Amino acid sequence: MATNTQVLFKDFPEGWVEEKHMEVVKTPFNPETVAVGDDQILVKVKFLSLDPYMRGRMTKAKSYVASFEIGKPLQAGGIGEVHRVGKSVDSVKVGDIVTGMVEWAEWSVIPAAGVKKLQEHKDVPLSYNLGVLGMPGLTAYGGLISIGEPKEGETVYVSGAAGAVGLIVGQVAKNKGCRVVGSAGSDEKVKVLLDLGFDAAFNYKTVKSYDAALAEHCPKGIDVYFDNVGGEMLDAALNHMNVHGRIPVCGAISQYNATEPYAIKNLSMHLIKKRLRVQGLLVSDYYVNKELMAGFTKDVVSYVQQGKIKYFEHIVEGVENAPRAFIGMMKGDNTGKQIIKV
């Protein structure tokens, strides 16, 4: 009999996520007979997207998304093929390739309302719909364009620049005519950023100080700081912002495992003195913004097709390896979008 490999959530981590917080289980599974509710579909999962925000679902604290449930499969954005549909489903049909929230599993029964049929684009691999054309891409584009408002010739600094969002922020900003500076956590990643056309990049783990690095690499100050990391780097970047600078705040990965959050020292002074705009963002706001979505699809599909955005995936094969991949991603092992090929 066939089986379904799933990854269950076992326990709320304190600090770093470890393998013991997740459990890989293999259960007998018959895709032809498993119960599929009237409004549900059965999906054969092809790709899963692992993202740092998921750490927030592994806490009991109220967050902008619901916590994972102990004993239930973890969830992720994914791509799959529709294998069966419930009686009242007419939005998708068997054989469709869809994207939406699925379980960390080979097979997943999910509400039909939670997926949409994928629009395929010439010369764009399917899994890119979880990255540059999916949630991280829209996060990057939406935050940069709608909050950052980058203008030609301005300096855009991106932290976490070698991550799924950061790589796209930097390259979109380059295509908009900006000088782009990135930081990342290894010399290898810094090299990748420079190869991708970043004007400057530095390894935040080996610089003398964040302040010195920003002074060196952003000699004209920072007009847009796209913040993926929060904490001490945000404090340092505030020192280097230009008058009327914009700070889209996308993530605070430096803080997700901190038991005591790093407190920002000079926020008000810099905000007032330089009339900075600091604004948090969530991709969910962008999905419902038609104008932005149109710009995103137009700009980013054509950048990808023309090679003006280079895009990396860090693909790990097998859903049973998802826990290790997730843990590695939280520690910064990946360059580019973390994908599980199921």
Place this chain on the structure above:
Amino acid sequence: MATNTQVLFKDFPEGWVEEKHMEVVKTPFNPETVAVGDDQILVKVKFLSLDPYMRGRMTKAKSYVASFEIGKPLQAGGIGEVHRVGKSVDSVKVGDIVTGMVEWAEWSVIPAAGVKKLQEHKDVPLSYNLGVLGMPGLTAYGGLISIGEPKEGETVYVSGAAGAVGLIVGQVAKNKGCRVVGSAGSDEKVKVLLDLGFDAAFNYKTVKSYDAALAEHCPKGIDVYFDNVGGEMLDAALNHMNVHGRIPVCGAISQYNATEPYAIKNLSMHLIKKRLRVQGLLVSDYYVNKELMAGFTKDVVSYVQQGKIKYFEHIVEGVENAPRAFIGMMKGDNTGKQIIKV
């Protein structure tokens, strides 16, 4: 012979400003013979405006305005009558009532380019041009309207609500149909706020905690937090902001005398979770914004004339009393705009 009373800047304070940091001097002065340069004017000062931002000019640290010079008169926004004009001045004439940056003095020789002739409005006292129709009024209106974007029915919370800016923020917000909550540093001030039509107000010095006070007085959360104080109150307000809330950051008076700034703990988390916009403001940006200026004059002059904004001045007579008035204002002694009647 006539004299000119001036207040000189004596020394950079550390922490609170004291009388020893300023010096009142009376020097022989003949307004008919004092040197007035070709581009200058001699003004008989009528009113001076004292404002918390001046504390920032009393430090050696680089700020958004130049530091005061040791041994020279302190400066302030003021209103005066033009007594003499230099050879090449044609923008104003003798007898004009003007407003601009003047010295803390009875007489002040200043560049003609630094003043503008006052437009007088029916039923509006002259000194109001230093307050509700001047810098604090425009600060309040500009920050509230252009960053706060208050919508009818929303909750607007203002800290430092009994100050020159806060009083106007609250009343403009009321006129825009918002529920308005204010905090201030004495029960007397709280009473004033309630008398002015604030829906709720509290004394931040006597509440159990800022968090508890905000929970009690803003049961539906905060949509716009107009921040005059920074520090711990900003941290508390972040906890109570609603999704898509806006925080115009106008001042951080709680921090101006702090040798160690209070560090903000949960900024990134709240920013992202609730997609907050936090933006610093300076009135100088608004003077050059024609659309905003037109709205300001139209709205606020008519509010004042119709009694829809009530406006208080804390008038101290005599320039020799300006140092004491300034020190008192920094400690929160004033209710409403601190004015010196020269």
